[in-house]
Amino acid sequence: MQQNGSILADIGGTNARFAVLDEAGEIKQVKIYSVRENPTFIGALLNFRDTQCQDYKIVALALAVAGPVLGDIVPFTNSDWVCDRQEIIKAFGTETVFILNDFEAVAVALVDLKPDNLQIIQAGKKSDRHPMVIMGAGTGLGVGALKPILRAGGFEAITTEAGHTRYAPANERERNMIRFLSRSLNFVRAEDLISGPGLVNLYQANCHLVSEKPKPCVPADVVQWAREGDNLCHQVLDDFAAIFGSFASQMALSYNAIGGIYLTGGVLEKMDTEFDQKRFLERFATNPTMADLLNRIPVLRVKSDIPAFAGLRVVLKETMGL
Incomplete structure (x- = not known):
């Protein structure tokens, strides 16, 4: 039956x-x-x-x-x-x-996540009166938010296409990488850097910076080569974490996300311990005016499948x- x-x-x-x-x-x-x-x-x-x-x-x-x-x-x-x-x-x-x-659904899931589904990257001081933002790097870069409804109780999910916004380079090295990638991409979005394809783009940009010919590859190759000790690919993963931290900082301030920043997605799952959380946090808080606020925001990694x-x-x- x-x-x-x-x-x-x-x-x-x-x-x-x-x-x-x-x-x-x-x-x-x-x-x-x-x-x-x-x-x-x-x-x-x-x-x-x-x-x-x-x-x-x-x-x-x-x-x-x-x-x-x-x-x-x-x-x-x-x-x-x-x-x-x-x-x-x-x-x-x-x-x-x-x-x-998809990230509207992922944002709604935040209310149902248990502590054992989360890994703390930065403890911060969570506010239940402020929004939560979740970001996931996969084939693309998804971003969603969950806003508490203070009078009625409950939450409202906010959908975004923030992954398609132009990435603002943080230093001269990143500006040089963006200039290189602009030759083929024209408009370089955050998603073009913080995603699986973004890992390949960062690899090619790093090869350009050191005048090295890139090898044909997929995202998993870049991670594996870094694990095997390739210095250039280590730099790629460093760039990925730093750029993700910069973008997350922008989202945190845009939404005043004292409810927390949550990271998920297939790329982080496959990178596992190769995702440099310390480097992410260094760039996350690199804002002289808002450093205290950014250090207060909890940052967590979602382990739920x-x-x-x-x-x-x-x-x-x-x-x-x-």
């Missing part, structure tokens, strides 16, 4: 992660699809339903997608996929289809009681 269930999806530029939320609120049947190996989003979604959901009657879907959600049809920012709400309603026979920006799922579960719980 089938039980009621809901499909959760967290879709980035590289991977699409699907799961079932059962009647007890447990996340089950997690499956990861390669975006590149599946021509369409609806095709991957239906494949998940047909192969993983035989024991469930699907009554709702909550989807976190990497792109601005402005209506029922959502093109993905870093892939050719499109999420069409009416197409999903027709395929599943339910009107209960929620589509959120797929935090968007937790946020989507919160959305379904609040709207449907699931």
